[in-house]
Amino acid sequence: MPIYDLTDAGALPRQAKSMLDLNPFDLSSAPYIEAIGRHELYALLVQGLTRKQAELAHSQLTQYSDYAGTVAVRLDDETHWLLYGATLLHGYRLVGNQLRVLHDATEVAGDDERDLESFDYWRWSGLFDDVAWENIGLKGTMFDGFESAGHGAVLAEAEDLLDDLLEGVSREVMLRVGDLDPGLVEALHAALLALSTARTAEQYAQSGLSCRRFLERLADRLFPATDEKRNGRELGQDKWKNRLWAFAEDALDSSEASDFQFRLDDLGKRIDHWTDASNQAVHRPAITQIGATRLVVGLVSLTYDLVLLVEPPAELPTAGYEPHASTVLRRLLDDNG
Incomplete structure (x- = not known):
């Protein structure tokens, strides 16, 4: 819809400045006002894009001479609501x-x-x-x-609050798993990168494989393999799902939670679900983008709940560093005869 049809000529400079003050990519008020006065300038509202996706779209569109630019829409701004929320x-x-x-x-x-x-x-x-x-x-x-503008403001605030909440979860996960074992960060990175670049079912399956490797390594750090059994379940090296269960059981038991059994059953079902899902993603020939995204998000959510069951250790574990440390030590011993 033409922008000039949506604005009052006398208020145009003020409205343009209000719109462009909120996270513009390359637009400024004066050229924008001039463009509206000389051309039929149309607006297209695209919802659901991440900042990275919006920047990528913007970079691709700049090659076209009739592209004016991109702004981030905020429906809690009166001008944005008029131009985008109430009219398009x-x-x-x-x-x-x-x-x-x-x-x-x-x-x-x-x-x-x-x-x-x-x-x-x-x-x-x-x-x-x-x-x-x-x-x-x-x-x-x-x-x-x-x-209404009021509901637009509520929507914008809710998005901000949700972004803050999810950002806090992701930061906590990265800090905790990085302390447990930097190799966990590399495995998670592989899953996220495969998901973001995948175009085929086979490529999405690679994201599932990285999720499984992440969970295996997480189990190694939270509950190392043992020859013992727990409630009839083996806890050997290849029984990483059972070891995640055992870690959750011990952590919840030590917290003396009054709803111990309920929380264990809930967490255990999620351990079963997402470990099984990561296995199936590797072998399922028709995994979709939505299915792979659910798997990665579920993995992060499960990890968040597991690592927050216990306080961060006063002394960080060294297991993740040991292979490289052993190599360095052997080199130093060789150099010293």
């Missing part, structure tokens, strides 16, 4: 590699008023595995009681 039409949603063409309930209440031309265009473009309709119901229509 719903278009598409990308689910995996399926494109969904959005329409609201009013467009099919009588005659079919959906954008059939766009639907056919994308279906025959060959860019997506599938193209389907998605009915968004009353969202964005005159019947939507949440279509």
Whole structure:
């Protein structure tokens, strides 16, 4: 939709400055105002992108001469709400590699008023595995009681709070596993990198393999292998799932939690689920991007709950450093005869 149609000419400089003050990539107020005055400037709102994805899209779009630039939309800003929250039409949603063409309930209440031309265009473009309709119901229509600046502000604040929460979880996981064994960080990095670059089921399976290796190494650090048994379960080197169970049992028992059995059953089910899922991902020929993402997120969530069962040790473990330390020691002994 043309930007100049959405703004009052007298308030344009103030509104443009308000919009561009919030995380611009390369736009500044004066050129933006000039562009609006001389051209039909259109805006496309893309939701659900990470900062890295938005920066990548921006870098690719700069090669086109008719590309004006990118700003980060904040629906708790009055100008952003006017231009993007209250005016732009719903278009598409990308689910995996399926494109969904959005329409609201009013467009099919009588005659079919959906954008059939766009639907056919994308279906025959060959860019997506599938193209389907998605009915968004009353969202964005005159019947939507949440279509307001107030709700936009709540949405923006909730996103910020959630980002802070998840960032805190990721920081804690990285600190804890890095202290346990720097090799765990490398295994997690491999899983995340494979997930971010994968394009085929075989490549997504590589992410699953890294998840399994991470869990095996985590079990080695939390509960080293032993010839003993626990409740009939072997705890040898290849029984890493049983050893994660044993660690959780000991940690919860030492905390004297009143809901010990409930928490153990809950955590144990998740250990079973995500260790089995990591094994299946390696051998399942049709693992999807969504399935691989759920696996990595589940792995991080499980790790967070496991490592927070105990306080960080006063003396950091050395097991992860021992192979390299042994090599260095042998070299020093050889050099000294």
